[in-house]
Amino acid sequence: MHELLSSTSADRYVEQMRVTVDRIAGRLRDTPQPFSGASRQQLQELVDAVDLDSAGLGTATALREADDLVGEHAVWFHHPAYAAHLNCPVAVPAVVAEAMIAAVNPSLDTYDQSTIGTLMERKLVDWTCGRIGFAAGDGVFTSGGTQSNLQALLLARDAAVARGGRPEGLVIVATASSHFSVQKAARLLGLGDDAVILVRTDAHGRMDPAALAGVLDTLTAIDRVPMCVVATAGTTDRGRLDPLAAIADECDRAGVWLHVDAAYGCGLLVSPTRRHLLDGIERARSVTVDFHKSFFQPVSSSALLVREPGDLRHVTWHADYLNPADAEEPNQVDKSMQTTRRFDALKLWTTLRALGPDGIGAMFDAVLDLAARVHDEVDRDPDLELVGRTELSTVLFRYQPPHVSDAQADGLVPLVRRVLFESGRAVVAKTVVAGRPCLKLTLLNPDTTLDDIRGVLELVRGAAAALVEGDDLVAAAEVGVR
Numbered sequence: 001m002h003e004l005l006s007s008t009s010a011d012r013y014v015e016q017m018r019v020t021v022d023r024i025a026g027r028l029r030d031t032p033q034p035f036s037g038a039s040r041q042q043l044q045e046l047v048d049a050v051d052l053d054s055a056g057l058g059t060a061t062a063l064r065e066a067d068d069l070v071g072e073h074a075v076w077f078h079h080p081a082y083a084a085h086l087n088c089p090v091a092v093p094a095v096v097a098e099a100m101i102a103a104v105n106p107s108l109d110t111y112d113q114s115t116i117g118t119l120m121e122r123k124l125v126d127w128t129c130g131r132i133g134f135a136a137g138d139g140v141f142t143s144g145g146t147q148s149n150l151q152a153l154l155l156a157r158d159a160a161v162a163r164g165g166r167p168e169g170l171v172i173v174a175t176a177s178s179h180f181s182v183q184k185a186a187r188l189l190g191l192g193d194d195a196v197i198l199v200r201t202d203a204h205g206r207m208d209p210a211a212l213a214g215v216l217d218t219l220t221a222i223d224r225v226p227m228c229v230v231a232t233a234g235t236t237d238r239g240r241l242d243p244l245a246a247i248a249d250e251c252d253r254a255g256v257w258l259h260v261d262a263a264y265g266c267g268l269l270v271s272p273t274r275r276h277l278l279d280g281i282e283r284a285r286s287v288t289v290d291f292h293k294s295f296f297q298p299v300s301s302s303a304l305l306v307r308e309p310g311d312l313r314h315v316t317w318h319a320d321y322l323n324p325a326d327a328e329e330p331n332q333v334d335k336s337m338q339t340t341r342r343f344d345a346l347k348l349w350t351t352l353r354a355l356g357p358d359g360i361g362a363m364f365d366a367v368l369d370l371a372a373r374v375h376d377e378v379d380r381d382p383d384l385e386l387v388g389r390t391e392l393s394t395v396l397f398r399y400q401p402p403h404v405s406d407a408q409a410d411g412l413v414p415l416v417r418r419v420l421f422e423s424g425r426a427v428v429a430k431t432v433v434a435g436r437p438c439l440k441l442t443l444l445n446p447d448t449t450l451d452d453i454r455g456v457l458e459l460v461r462g463a464a465a466a467l468v469e470g471d472d473l474v475a476a477a478e479v480g481v482r
């Protein structure tokens, strides 16, 4: 039995889907904590025990084994004690659409491999452009914000070169709070690590428009060409938005491409209460959105949107066998860095149709409201120190009661994160803000309650207090800081 999906295997497909879906549903119902807490060594042994060269086990056994591995030891983002990174619980219509995508398996590179899928993706691109405020924009779905940012910077580079900019002199202007994919894109584009110039930020890590003006003037004076300013609408750590309109003013004045990285903040596009936070985004030349962050979509679902459709020509290449220059059909490959490409758009499509834009926006609003309440809670807590306020849904803090020194508090950050992770009872992140380590919660679950987060904070307090009591560990923590 070859087990390919076909007219003869349809019944077996139904059976295996059903069994697998039931197993996952059971885990969703019963999983008591976000992670099993298995050690890396235990997990390595489980993986090592699988002999990939052994004879086939059959579909049922293989899927059971996958569930024993992945279902048992996954990190469950729907669990209220998962509060680490920008991972969201996923919308049911999108998850079911994902199964459709896998089974139908269209490829969105050409019209003749996707037909209506191409038209649906284009309609969603137009819809997103409309929400941004691009009168006649265009764009394409991508694998994630990293790819969207890379494509934006590639388009900006080629536009600058087309205007006569020397490739060696090109500069990307960003801030220290910009996503690391900007730096990585500069390297991939062959621009060099020193091609990214960081503009001064305010106390919240937001780009200072006056400093930007100064940087743009200086660059011109020293004969370097600012090919793109990257503004972030929702910084990954602090959840802050750069002042988009003021930055757009400076970009217009200097004639520089403005890219807005809204990978995190894009959920505001559908927020019934906070859309104004994105005012000015319509003046960008390109925008990154990550539907798999604040639109509750399964990975992957992202898009790059451009204000001027012609800008996408820089990734167009024609091949006789695929998308000849005289093709009459709409071929999305003309706009994409990928060739074979998933129909991720179907997931957003079904979610929009099921919940409507306001329904998605209300879920994002719920996490933003929760974050505001958690900030107040942490701020009031004498054992915890709140590290700045967010406009979105991150919470940055340290365990630092009066008797704990700065060095101790800093040393506790990675240890507390690890103790929690190894217990599997809660998953939190850590980062560095203004030179000091801190713990980070990223809230993206509209069903999580303040009490759920109080429970996570209680685990943090308990772990930290135990570490402070164990002298060795505190000593270790202080060594770790040095």
Ligand SMILES: *Cc1c(COP(=O)(O)O)cnc(C)c1O
Pocket (backbone or CB within 6 Å): 086, 143, 144, 145, 146, 147, 149, 179, 181, 232, 234, 235, 236, 261, 262, 263, 264, 290, 302
């Ligand atoms: C997450 C994120 C990215 C990268 O997106 P991926 O989908 O992880 O590739 C880019 N920019 C910002 C601001 C982000 O938060």
